[in-house]
Amino acid sequence: xxxxxxxxxxxxxxxxxxxxxxxxxxxxDVLIGPTGIRLEGYPPDLLSGVTWKPNRDARGxxxxxxxxxxxxxQRYAMGSMLCQVCAHPVERNEYGWPWLLEDHRGESGWPQxxxxxHPPVCPKCQPVSALQCRHLRGxxxxxxxxxxxxxxxxxxxxxxxxxxxxxVLFAGDARLRWMLGGQAAATLYDVTIxxxxxxxxxxxxxxxR
Ligand SMILES: [Zn+2]
Numbered sequence: 001x002x003x004x005x006x007x008x009x010x011x012x013x014x015x016x017x018x019x020x021x022x023x024x025x026x027x028x029d030v031l032i033g034p035t036g037i038r039l040e041g042y043p044p045d046l047l048s049g050v051t052w053k054p055n056r057d058a059r060g061x062x063x064x065x066x067x068x069x070x071x072x073x074q075r076y077a078m079g080s081m082l083c084q085v086c087a088h089p090v091e092r093n094e095y096g097w098p099w100l101l102e103d104h105r106g107e108s109g110w111p112q113x114x115x116x117x118h119p120p121v122c123p124k125c126q127p128v129s130a131l132q133c134r135h136l137r138g139x140x141x142x143x144x145x146x147x148x149x150x151x152x153x154x155x156x157x158x159x160x161x162x163x164x165x166x167x168v169l170f171a172g173d174a175r176l177r178w179m180l181g182g183q184a185a186a187t188l189y190d191v192t193i194x195x196x197x198x199x200x201x202x203x204x205x206x207x208x209r
Pocket of ligand 1: 083084085086087088121122123124125
């Protein structure tokens with residue numbers, strides 16, 4: 001499949017996984033049952049076993065919502081290793097697959113086994129993504145992940161008798177049936193911090209901003 005046409009809104013490139021206003025659906029009532037949740041008016045998703053937040057499919061219509069993720073496109077990008085910005089397949093180099101992460105170098109062990117809901121970003125799109133994504137601005141590190149497992153679901157957990165809460169659950173967790181999925185999540189392993197421009201490894205302390 002060829003990558004979809006790049007779109008801009010008011011002169012800014014719109015990431016592939018960003019939702020447009022015509023795609024946003026009012027969330028139906030969440031019906032909480034003894035065997036799981038479902039959405040009023042929607043059939044249960046028996047295939048994935050998770051109920052996902054619904055979106056319409058109308059990319060390019062209305063206003064670009066840079067801060068709202070289009071759930072099916074986010075899942076597709078994550079599952080097919082497409083750049084979340086340009087939707088081209090990302091390519092691995094000898095250090096692994098390209099990702100942009102929020103900078104948590106102050107935390108011990110980071111970025112090994114980092115769990116992220118952000119699909120990969122190809123090196124060509126990394127500079128613009130680093131500038132335009134609000135959560136990354138001035139706080140971003142380019143990495144290569146030697147291995148990854150996409151088996152997480154970030155969303156809202158509605159367990160009977162408990163207050164709803166946002167969390168990440170992983171494949172095999174029986175509570176997934178009570179999860180309203182918002183984004184697929186990947187766990188990254190064998191992570192190497194790289195220079196965003198050269199994509200070559202750099203010491204942890206010496207990341208160019
Ligand atoms: Zn890209």
